[in-house]
Amino acid sequence: MQLRDITADDIESLAVGAWVLGTGGGGSPYLGLLNMRRLYAEGHRVQLMQPDDLADDDWVAAVSNMGAPLVGQERLTDSRTIARAVALMEEHTGYRFRGIMALEIGGGNAIQPLMAAAHLGRPVIDADMMGRAYPEAQMTSVAVGNLRPYPLTSVDVRGLESIVDKVPSWKWMERVSRKICVEYGSIASTCKAPRTGREVKAWGIHGTTTKAIRIGRAVREAQRRHDDPIAAVLAVEPGKVLYRGKVVDVERRATEGFLRGKTRIEGLDGWRGSGLDINFQNEWIVAWLDGAPVAMSPDLICVLDSVKGEAVGTETIRYGQRVTVIALPPPPVFLTPAGLAHVGPRAFGYDIDFRSVFAA
Amino acid sequence: MRRIGIDVGGTNTDAVLIEEGKVARSVKVPTTEDVTSGIVAALARLAAGGVLANRRIDAVMIGTTHFINAVVQRRQLAKVAALRLGMPASASLPPFCDWPRDLAGIVRGGIWMVEGGHDYDGRPFMPLDMDALRCAAREMASKGLKAVAISSIFSPLDPSHEREAARIVAEANPGAAITCSSDLGRIGLLERENAGLLNAALTELAHHTIAAFDQAIRNASLDAPLYITQNDGTVAEASQAIRLPVYSFASGATNSMRGAAYLSGLSDAIVADVGGTTTDVGELRHGFPREANSVVEVGGVRTLFRMPDLLSFGLGGGSHVGLDPLSIGPLSVGYRLMTDALAFGGRQLTTTDVAVAAGLLPLGERARVAHLGTHLCRQVLAQAKRMVEDAVDRVKVEAGAVPLIAVGGGAFLVPDQLEGASRVVRVSHGDCANAVGAAIAQVSGEVDRIFRDLSRGEAIATAARIAADQAVAAGADRDTLKTIETEDMPIAYLPGNALRVRVRVVGDVAAATG
Numbered sequence: 001m002q003l004r005d006i007t008a009d010d011i012e013s014l015a016v017g018a019w020v021l022g023t024g025g026g027g028s029p030y031l032g033l034l035n036m037r038r039l040y041a042e043g044h045r046v047q048l049m050q051p052d053d054l055a056d057d058d059w060v061a062a063v064s065n066m067g068a069p070l071v072g073q074e075r076l077t078d079s080r081t082i083a084r085a086v087a088l089m090e091e092h093t094g095y096r097f098r099g100i101m102a103l104e105i106g107g108g109n110a111i112q113p114l115m116a117a118a119h120l121g122r123p124v125i126d127a128d129m130m131g132r133a134y135p136e137a138q139m140t141s142v143a144v145g146n147l148r149p150y151p152l153t154s155v156d157v158r159g160l161e162s163i164v165d166k167v168p169s170w171k172w173m174e175r176v177s178r179k180i181c182v183e184y185g186s187i188a189s190t191c192k193a194p195r196t197g198r199e200v201k202a203w204g205i206h207g208t209t210t211k212a213i214r215i216g217r218a219v220r221e222a223q224r225r226h227d228d229p230i231a232a233v234l235a236v237e238p239g240k241v242l243y244r245g246k247v248v249d250v251e252r253r254a255t256e257g258f259l260r261g262k263t264r265i266e267g268l269d270g271w272r273g274s275g276l277d278i279n280f281q282n283e284w285i286v287a288w289l290d291g292a293p294v295a296m297s298p299d300l301i302c303v304l305d306s307v308k309g310e311a312v313g314t315e316t317i318r319y320g321q322r323v324t325v326i327a328l329p330p331p332p333v334f335l336t337p338a339g340l341a342h343v344g345p346r347a348f349g350y351d352i353d354f355r356s357v358f359a360a
Numbered sequence: 361m362r363r364i365g366i367d368v369g370g371t372n373t374d375a376v377l378i379e380e381g382k383v384a385r386s387v388k389v390p391t392t393e394d395v396t397s398g399i400v401a402a403l404a405r406l407a408a409g410g411v412l413a414n415r416r417i418d419a420v421m422i423g424t425t426h427f428i429n430a431v432v433q434r435r436q437l438a439k440v441a442a443l444r445l446g447m448p449a450s451a452s453l454p455p456f457c458d459w460p461r462d463l464a465g466i467v468r469g470g471i472w473m474v475e476g477g478h479d480y481d482g483r484p485f486m487p488l489d490m491d492a493l494r495c496a497a498r499e500m501a502s503k504g505l506k507a508v509a510i511s512s513i514f515s516p517l518d519p520s521h522e523r524e525a526a527r528i529v530a531e532a533n534p535g536a537a538i539t540c541s542s543d544l545g546r547i548g549l550l551e552r553e554n555a556g557l558l559n560a561a562l563t564e565l566a567h568h569t570i571a572a573f574d575q576a577i578r579n580a581s582l583d584a585p586l587y588i589t590q591n592d593g594t595v596a597e598a599s600q601a602i603r604l605p606v607y608s609f610a611s612g613a614t615n616s617m618r619g620a621a622y623l624s625g626l627s628d629a630i631v632a633d634v635g636g637t638t639t640d641v642g643e644l645r646h647g648f649p650r651e652a653n654s655v656v657e658v659g660g661v662r663t664l665f666r667m668p669d670l671l672s673f674g675l676g677g678g679s680h681v682g683l684d685p686l687s688i689g690p691l692s693v694g695y696r697l698m699t700d701a702l703a704f705g706g707r708q709l710t711t712t713d714v715a716v717a718a719g720l721l722p723l724g725e726r727a728r729v730a731h732l733g734t735h736l737c738r739q740v741l742a743q744a745k746r747m748v749e750d751a752v753d754r755v756k757v758e759a760g761a762v763p764l765i766a767v768g769g770g771a772f773l774v775p776d777q778l779e780g781a782s783r784v785v786r787v788s789h790g791d792c793a794n795a796v797g798a799a800i801a802q803v804s805g806e807v808d809r810i811f812r813d814l815s816r817g818e819a820i821a822t823a824a825r826i827a828a829d830q831a832v833a834a835g836a837d838r839d840t841l842k843t844i845e846t847e848d849m850p851i852a853y854l855p856g857n858a859l860r861v862r863v864r865v866v867g868d869v870a871a872a873t874g
Contacts, residue, residue: 073548076450157449185479
């Protein structure tokens with residue numbers, strides 16, 4: 001079995017790549033990156049372990065930061081809090097975790113397992129449960145697999161520690177853990193239901209940390225060489241350019257704790273004379289070319305700055321930005337009937353049949 | 361109504377006299393190291409021929425890039441004590457954590473983090489730790505730190521912990537210059553705190569600089585109140601500006617845009633300010649520059665306070681022109697134009713030389729640039745046109761063509777026809793648009809507080825009334841007041857339908873009476 005060292009430069013790339021895989025949401029990885037820079041400066045190091053190297057009876061922690069991005073801008077993410085959520089889970093269950101993995105590789109949550117790993121001296125498992133960012137806790141591969149949704153530990157930096165010991169479904173886990181999070185002040189460091197090595201091998205979405213680093217490195221190297229960063233992303237990932245243009249309208253509304261809305265992009269280059277609309281619920285969900293759906297969840301819709309190649313988020317996209325929209329293939333687990341029921345267009349209220357950009 | 365506007369730039373100090381709404385005179389002199397003598401020289405030239413003798417001046421308004429230059433050039437910055445309220449949260453990312461190392465080394469005087477702060481819904485996050493606070497205040501005083509920046513979690517929502525901390529620091533450390541982050545920015549602790557740290561580092565420089573401004577206008581025998589222009593196109597009285605110098609950071613660019621609006625009579629337009637090295641393009645909305653709504657970096661530090669949303673790029677009258685392949689800027693001969701450009705006997709081909717060769721500018725010796733062919737000139741000017749068009753397209757937030765006002769010494773690079781602009785407007789005194797903008801700056805009043813037991817309408821009306829009174833107290837003419845911003849946010853946790861209301865009003869400076 002081999003562990004690979006994650007370098008400081010890998011983490012810089014991870015922050016850029018995770019933001020791309022955030023598909024418009026997931027929160028900026030900037031504050032997590034600052035934490036990791038500090039931990040590495042203090043001498044901490046983190047290693048990466050492949051899921052196939054797990055023994056079937058190993059235990060793995062899955063972590064994420066839960067809550068409102070706005071609160072995260074004031075109560076800044078602290079690496080020790082996520083480490084505490086993992087330690088609390090060990091105390092509660094009596095397991096010793098072999099490694100720590102991300103719930104969500106898209107956005108700021110990609111960095112959370114690295115922070116916990118640095119403090120606890122365990123490796124990060126090269127896998128997550130979304131392959132991107134999604135707005136709700138049941139939009140995961142382990143929920144598609146109908147794996148056990150409990151227990152969950154939830155930690156507030158003031159010494160508040162809660163355990164959701166048992167719930168009958170992923171939906172209930174979302175409701176109850178959300179309530180605790182709101183009471184904390186709408187931010188909580190959480191360790192989700194522990195997974196066995198066998199479960200991670202069967203249901204985890206493998207290689208996503210490496211994938212995020214690879215995408216980020218492609219963007220950063222292209223920027224340094226003044227090359228086209230989007231071509232660089234497509235050279236390392238089997239994606240497709242959907243559209244290139246200029247943002248001409250953004251419409252946002254906050255409803256039920258989500259940021260919903262639509263952006264309109266007018267074509268440039270080969271797309272002149274057409275228009276692309278993208279609906280979002282925290283993340284980009286469905287793209288329509290002149291009114292017809294052309295890309296939808298679970299395909300990853302990534303809106304990138306045409307010049308810099310960095311991701312453009314649903315919270316910050318604005319008129320006049322030159323963007324290139326690309327699609328990346330989804331994790332196969334979401335293409336099954338059960339997967340589509342969790343994260344297909346109907347799960348977001350769009351009455352259309354899923355058709356992949358990558359369908360032959 | 362007679363006002364003097366002065367823009368103290370890195371290269372030139374411009375001054376204009378505005379009488380009854382007209383530019384009566386404008387002058388340009390080199391900026392001097394001590395600032396004062398440059399202003400004195402400008403005022404002397406403005407007064408030449410006795411135009412100011414025995415005539416009342418209602419106000420002198422100065423805009424300056426002095427403070428932002430101090431940050432960018434890392435000079436004349438004070439050591440700052442950083443006090444953050446909000447432990448135990450955010451402890452792993454202390455103040456200065458994302459500053460460039462060199463600047464942090466200069467400014468960081470010490471860091472104190474104590475319990476306190478609020479939550480998003482108005483609940484206290486932690487009670488303010490008074491003992492720790494008193495201890496911190498004593499330590500700062502014993503280290504001799506005279507500049508203090510205080511930040512607190514969610515202080516834009518509830519600034520009470522910052523205010524209380526400021527009181528305790530002032531008790532232990534009399535004479536300390538204290539900056540509270542809630543006076544500066546919006547949600548985003550690191551960025552707001554960074555703005556506060558920069559502000560604290562600049563307070564001493566602001567004190568000296570503004571005293572020098574004041575001395576200069578006294579030396580010129582002017583008996584008029586001194587105002588300093590702000591990033592948002594309004595002015596603060598000198599005493600207020602000394603406290604919050606970061607609010608003057610971008611006033612040079614704002615003044616150009618406001619001056620362009622005034623000189624052209626347009627209130628909704630794009631402004632292109634073409635200088636010697638760079639062009640700033642921004643958008644005027646209701647006569648004011650549209651503000652950036654995201655992170656703004658100043659000298660490598662991320663901040664989040666109100667700044668005009670500008671696009672700057674390397675196109676100016678002194679920009680180097682390369683022929684193979686064809687290129688313009690970003691290098692520039694800058695203030696050495698009159699010696700280094702071809703048309704003046706120098707060796708560097710610049711955009712000015714191309715304009716001279718093309719017959720657009722009656723400058724230098726045209727014979728020296730006669731070898732530049734018509735086709736080449738056309739190509740270079742077309743490239744400059746594309747650069748401006750691209751910037752115009754990027755700064756616009758709505759589709760449709762709007763007028764573009766071209767100002768600044770390099771405005772000749774903007775052609776009369778531009779894609780995305782309905783027309784190109786040129787104005788007299790356009791090369792002093794920044795000083796004109798300073799002269800016409802308005803006075804504002806702002807209220808940002810929590811109201812209880814009032815309907816939404818009543819709360820907003822009350823806030824507007826208080827803001828108006830504040831503006832009048834600061835020197836505004838009540839008859840000209842306009843509300844330019846209203847924002848309200850319910851605070852669910854607090855009893856009594858608590859509503860946080862922010863209202864901002866602006867008006868013209870009132871004429872002096874008597």
